[in-house]
Amino acid sequence: MAQNFAELGRVEAIRQLFEGTGFEPFGEPLWLTAGQQECITTASGLMSEGVDFDLVYFPLPHLGRKAVLKVTGELYAVMAQPESLSIQLGISAKLDFPQIKELWSGIVSAAKDHGYRSLSLELQPSKNGLTIALAATGRHSAAVSAARPKAQSKDLVCVSGPLGAAYLGLQALQREKSNFDKGTHNREALERYKMLVAAYLKPELEPVSLAASYGYFVTHGLADALLRLQRDSGFGVKVYADKIPFEGGSFDLGKELNLDPVSAAMNGGEDYHLLFVVPLAQFEQFRKDFQTFDIIGHLAQPEVGAVLVTPEGVELPLKAQGW
Numbered sequence: 398m399a400q401n402f403a404e405l406g407r408v409e410a411i412r413q414l415f416e417g418t419g420f421e422p423f424g425e426p427l428w429l430t431a432g433q434q435e436c437i438t439t440a441s442g443l444m445s446e447g448v449d450f451d452l453v454y455f456p457l458p459h460l461g462r463k464a465v466l467k468v469t470g471e472l473y474a475v476m477a478q479p480e481s482l483s484i485q486l487g488i489s490a491k492l493d494f495p496q497i498k499e500l501w502s503g504i505v506s507a508a509k510d511h512g513y514r515s516l517s518l519e520l521q522p523s524k525n526g527l528t529i530a531l532a533a534t535g536r537h538s539a540a541v542s543a544a545r546p547k548a549q550s551k552d553l554v555c556v557s558g559p560l561g562a563a564y565l566g567l568q569a570l571q572r573e574k575s576n577f578d579k580g581t582h583n584r585e586a587l588e589r590y591k592m593l594v595a596a597y598l599k600p601e602l603e604p605v606s607l608a609a610s611y612g613y614f615v616t617h618g619l620a621d622a623l624l625r626l627q628r629d630s631g632f633g634v635k636v637y638a639d640k641i642p643f644e645g646g647s648f649d650l651g652k653e654l655n656l657d658p659v660s661a662a663m664n665g666g667e668d669y670h671l672l673f674v675v676p677l678a679q680f681e682q683f684r685k686d687f688q689t690f691d692i693i694g695h696l697a698q699p700e701v702g703a704v705l706v707t708p709e710g711v712e713l714p715l716k717a718q719g720w
Contacts, residue, residue, distance in 0.1 A: 444460075
């Protein structure tokens with residue numbers, strides 16, 4: 398069987414990648430029509446080798462899954478059910494067909510896990526390493542959108558999981574890559590912080606159904622999401638440093654790398670968690686129904702701005718470049 402793209406050709410490569418997946422490789426596009434009680438939403442993303450991932454330490458199946466979550470999280474943030482997913486791969490000469498098949502296995506697995514009905518693929522050459530472009534569509538109820546509670550000052554800001562872990566895990570991987578080049582690689586160091594490494598390489602994501610005023614997918618750091626919330630809502634935002642959830646080992650690794658885990662949470666990115674604003678009046682019910690979420694702050698009057706409150710009570714204005 399041919400193992401390189403020159404022998405296979407684009408059409409045969411796509412056919413083989415889809416073989417046994419349950420998806421049609423060259424089927425008609427999935428036409429989405431929204432009834433009076435439905436809305437269609439879209440999400441797109443781009444991942445580039447050398448910027449978003451390093452193939453030296455990123456397993457290809459994990460990369461495929463993570464790429465799918467990059468757009469799926471945007472759908473979940475607005476309570477949309479995934480429907481169709483379109484993938485474009487820019488493939489460099491250093492990658493052969495079996496490697497792309499590994500990547501594709503992760504994409505297909507994630508697409509099935511998150512309920513996509515349609516999956517399409519396009520292949521093209523790349524001179525600058527592997528690139529993954531994604532476009533997803535989802536469907537959600539117009540009634541749910543219309544019933545979203547109106548935001549008010551003191552409403553709760555909550556997140557679905559530990560923050561800063563993925564960034565710290567990435568730093569651990571990069572440190573060990575550098576040590577490997579120097580001949581001083583220590584695998585035990587990665588094993589010690591395996592939960593942080595997994596947060597970067599193998600993020601998990603689950604859909605959530607709750608009555609939220611606003612929802613965001615936290616991928617470029619908490620500060621970026623909070624500034625978007627401030628802009629969209631017109632309210633100020635207060636988040637408390639001692640309420641931010643951290644993965645075990647974050648502070649130990651932060652000390653080794655001379656990195657502040659709070660700074661990693663605010664500006665590091667790659668966390669793949671959801672942030673929602675929930676009415677203060679629903680606090681008791683929310684704590685009962687969503688025990689894995691952490692309440693990290695609240696909306697405030699507009700003049701407050703977006704601030705991080707230290708344990709000493711100092712309010713630090715948030716700044717984020719979004720990457």
